[in-house]
Amino acid sequence: MKYIEEFRDPDLAQGLARAIRAEARADHAYRFMEFCGGHTHAIARYGVTDLLPANVRMIHGPGCPVCVLPVGKVDEAVALAGLDGMTLCTYADLLRVPGSGYDSLFKARARGADVRMVYSTQDALQIARDNPARQVVFFAIGFETTTPPTAVALTQARAEGLKNFTVHCNHVLTPAAMRAILDGGQDGVEIDGFVGPAHVSAVIGTKAYAPFSDDYGKPVVIAGFEPLDVMQAVLMLIRQVNAGKAVVENEYTRAVSFDGNLKAQALTDTVFRLRDSFAWRGLGDIPDSALSIHDDFADFDAERRFAIDTPTPRENKACACGDVLRGVKTPEDCKLFGSTCTPDNPMGACMVSSEGACAAHWTYGRFREGGRG
Amino acid sequence: MMGMDLQNGRVEMGHGAGGRAMARLIGQLFVEAFDNPILRREHDAAVFDLPPGRVVMSTDTFVISPLFFPGGDIGSLAVHGTVNDIAMAGAVPKYLTAGFVLEEGFPLADLARIVDSMARAARDAGVEIVTGDTKVVERGHGDGVYINTAGVGVVADGVDIAGDRARPGDRVLISGTLGDHGVAVMSKRENLGFGTDLVSDSAALNGLVADMLAACPGIRVLRDPTRGGLAATLNEIAQQSGVGIELMEDAIPVRGAVKSACELLGLDPLYVANEGKLIAICADQDAGRLLAVMRAHERGGDAHIIGSVLADQRRFVRMKTRLGGTRMVDWISGEQLPRIC
Ligand code: SF4
Numbered sequence: 149m150k151y152i153e154e155f156r157d158p159d160l161a162q163g164l165a166r167a168i169r170a171e172a173r174a175d176h177a178y179r180f181m182e183f184c185g186g187h188t189h190a191i192a193r194y195g196v197t198d199l200l201p202a203n204v205r206m207i208h209g210p211g212c213p214v215c216v217l218p219v220g221k222v223d224e225a226v227a228l229a230g231l232d233g234m235t236l237c238t239y240a241d242l243l244r245v246p247g248s249g250y251d252s253l254f255k256a257r258a259r260g261a262d263v264r265m266v267y268s269t270q271d272a273l274q275i276a277r278d279n280p281a282r283q284v285v286f287f288a289i290g291f292e293t294t295t296p297p298t299a300v301a302l303t304q305a306r307a308e309g310l311k312n313f314t315v316h317c318n319h320v321l322t323p324a325a326m327r328a329i330l331d332g333g334q335d336g337v338e339i340d341g342f343v344g345p346a347h348v349s350a351v352i353g354t355k356a357y358a359p360f361s362d363d364y365g366k367p368v369v370i371a372g373f374e375p376l377d378v379m380q381a382v383l384m385l386i387r388q389v390n391a392g393k394a395v396v397e398n399e400y401t402r403a404v405s406f407d408g409n410l411k412a413q414a415l416t417d418t419v420f421r422l423r424d425s426f427a428w429r430g431l432g433d434i435p436d437s438a439l440s441i442h443d444d445f446a447d448f449d450a451e452r453r454f455a456i457d458t459p460t461p462r463e464n465k466a467c468a469c470g471d472v473l474r475g476v477k478t479p480e481d482c483k484l485f486g487s488t489c490t491p492d493n494p495m496g497a498c499m500v501s502s503e504g505a506c507a508a509h510w511t512y513g514r515f516r517e518g519g520r521g
Numbered sequence: 522m523m524g525m526d527l528q529n530g531r532v533e534m535g536h537g538a539g540g541r542a543m544a545r546l547i548g549q550l551f552v553e554a555f556d557n558p559i560l561r562r563e564h565d566a567a568v569f570d571l572p573p574g575r576v577v578m579s580t581d582t583f584v585i586s587p588l589f590f591p592g593g594d595i596g597s598l599a600v601h602g603t604v605n606d607i608a609m610a611g612a613v614p615k616y617l618t619a620g621f622v623l624e625e626g627f628p629l630a631d632l633a634r635i636v637d638s639m640a641r642a643a644r645d646a647g648v649e650i651v652t653g654d655t656k657v658v659e660r661g662h663g664d665g666v667y668i669n670t671a672g673v674g675v676v677a678d679g680v681d682i683a684g685d686r687a688r689p690g691d692r693v694l695i696s697g698t699l700g701d702h703g704v705a706v707m708s709k710r711e712n713l714g715f716g717t718d719l720v721s722d723s724a725a726l727n728g729l730v731a732d733m734l735a736a737c738p739g740i741r742v743l744r745d746p747t748r749g750g751l752a753a754t755l756n757e758i759a760q761q762s763g764v765g766i767e768l769m770e771d772a773i774p775v776r777g778a779v780k781s782a783c784e785l786l787g788l789d790p791l792y793v794a795n796e797g798k799l800i801a802i803c804a805d806q807d808a809g810r811l812l813a814v815m816r817a818h819e820r821g822g823d824a825h826i827i828g829s830v831l832a833d834q835r836r837f838v839r840m841k842t843r844l845g846g847t848r849m850v851d852w853i854s855g856e857q858l859p860r861i862c
Contacts, residue, residue, distance in 0.1 A: 158771075161844040195846020375844055512848040515837045 164379040165199040182343040185212035186373045189234045192512035194375035196318020207475035208505035213290040214241045215504045218429040222247030227456040229261040237272035238287040240265040241501045248462040252376040256368045269301035276313035285450045287316045295319045295414040314407035316450035324437030333516040337475040341367035341385040353408025361394045372400040430470030467496035477507040530629040543667035554648040564738030567651035577612035577777040580671035583590040590706045592720030596639035599668040604646045608727040609743045611682035612674035619653040646725035686760035691809035691830040694801045697823035700779040703793035724797030729820040736814040742802035748790040752850045753836045760849035764834025772827045792853045
């Protein structure tokens with residue numbers, strides 16, 4: 149694991165910190181959004197904020213899979229899990245996310261629903277094969293990183309003729325969310341550039357970010373999830389801003405190419421299609437921002453197979469998750485932060501996942517007054 | 522005496538029913554292995570004298586999967602755990618009790634291995650197992666074996682060790698590498714899919730503590746960072762003492778194999794369990810001497826000074842990261858789970 153250590157080398161970090169301090173112009177405020185929760189987590193865990201000068205500010209983005217799922221979707225998962233003979237599988241974090249009236253999949257499980265946390269779609273498939281008498285639904289969430297494994301599971305299920313496996317598809321698209329943040333208008337947050345996603349970009353390639361540099365004039369630097377990756381990306385962003393440039397650069401060349409993973413993209417195209425619109429927590433309804441299951445796989449689409457009826461979702465009004473996800477507020481701007489809302493008793497999705505901005509700030513950064521980091 | 526088949530036999534409901542089968546199990550297995558004069562009297566209660574000083578008492582119940590892991594088993598762990606709890610009060614552990622909950626069908630050969638390992642661990646630690654109890658539960662109602670141990674020890678006058686005694690300016694020491702036990706056990710669980718040569722650090726620490734107290738009777742806090750790891754232990758101390766603690770990530774010893782496994786599983790060594798390590802807090806001027814004594818002991822060869830106690834009303838534990846930043850080291854919340862982003 150020597151490889152990893154190199155990306156956490158203290159001397160390299162100090163060198164980068166010096167370069168950032170030297171090149172960031174004192175008369176300028178730099179506001180960079182790290183899109184991904186993985187970056188948010190790395191920044192908080194390694195105390196990267198302490199190595200940046202005060203005029204270089206990181207704004208946490210919405211790239212946390214469970215965070216962007218609105219309350220209504222959690223309610224749908226709970227309702228699905230409650231159907232007779234149903235086994236609902238999903239990724240672990242989702243179990244703790246509060247839905248309407250603080251209900252959650254964890255609580256549904258305590259009431260007797262069969263809810264399983266899985267580490268991969270293959271586990272869900274296996275549960276379906278092992279339990280032919282039960283209906284097994286995989287509640288799929290996540291950005292482009294988790295989409296290909298879902299596509300693989302669907303093609304396998306069809307090839308095997310599984311009659312008891314379906315997917316409830318909630319896969320969402322990174323570029324659509326970035327666009328929504330930049331289109332935020334008056335209510336939006338000012339951003340001078342993006343630290344672009346690591347794993348997501350390995351799938352979709354750097355080409356997917358061209359609109360942000362070309363149409364919006366915002367620099368984008370794709371970065372790995374190690375702390376030095378983030379610092380290197382920040383330095384590259386500062387250089388672009390100083391030079392008045394806006395291009396897509398790739399710091400994470402060890403995993404990301406221009407085209408991305410073409411095979412995964414082709415598979416995704418055959419199994420999914422664009423949804424007209426999808427409701428995001430914090431960002432609202434965004435057209436063409438999510439995937440649904442292609443007609444060719446209709447038999448494996450939980451949305452078509454199971455009719456569920458959920459009442460209008462009730463958001464927790466006091467939870468500022470939506471604003472936190474857009475970068476408009478910091479976790480400490482939320483009145484519930486640390487008083488009623490902690491990782492042991494999360495009031496909102498951003499406090500559940502380790503990638504969520506509230507959880508990261510609570511766990512690693514809350515000794516700092518004022519919510520920096 | 523009519524023997525039990527210790528090679529191929531299995532635990533039966535009768536082994537806990539109070540009849541002849543139970544007497545045989547106790548006589549042939551437990552008394553034989555733990556043999557000492559107090560136990561041999563076969564009273565329901567052990568009667569013994571204690572040397573002068575205040576009496577310390579502790580109990581712990583051990584539930585672990587797998588029962589046998591690299592570097593130990595549930596038996597040695599049950600002895601070390603209670604011995605260490607008593608030692609962390611600055612006391613000399615003397616006597617233990619052992620309670621077994623056995624699952625019907627459990628192989629007697631495995632039970633014999635566990636009992637032998639307990640006996641060896643007790644002998645090595647200089648304590649005697651003086652009374653015990655056995656119950657059998659129906660198949661499917663237990664994980665093979667659960668063991669409870671309780672123990673008594675004696676603390677010398679003048680020694681005052683407690684979690685509320687850390688003071689700003691004190692130093693924090695650790696007796697060796699973090700996370701060995703937790704990672705060694707996890708590596709043997711099914712479906713985690715990684716191999717390692719790591720062995721658990723499970724060990725009795727009363728010998729180390731005796732040397733430390735002889736050199737530095739003024740030690741303020743001793744704790745063994747078991748469940749919840751170093752992070753949980755230091756947060757408890759910060760709470761109880763009403764202070765903050767600052768760690769230096771650079772100074773905390775972690776084996777390469779533990780680092781890699783944690784990387785792979787998305788865990789943090791600060792939260793992983795240890796069964797043969799202690800942390801000590803002492804006044805700044807004592808720290809150098811204490812460190813030297815710890816390093817001279819076989820259980821403290823990798824000892825380090827890893828941080829300091831600060832005045833902080835919020836009672837935060839924080840850490841200077843290797844990169845030069847600072848972060849909180851919080852209590853663990855829920856389980857540590859791999860990320861999906
Ligand atoms: S602190 Fe809790 S309630 Fe407040 S925004 Fe974050 S998740 Fe929502």
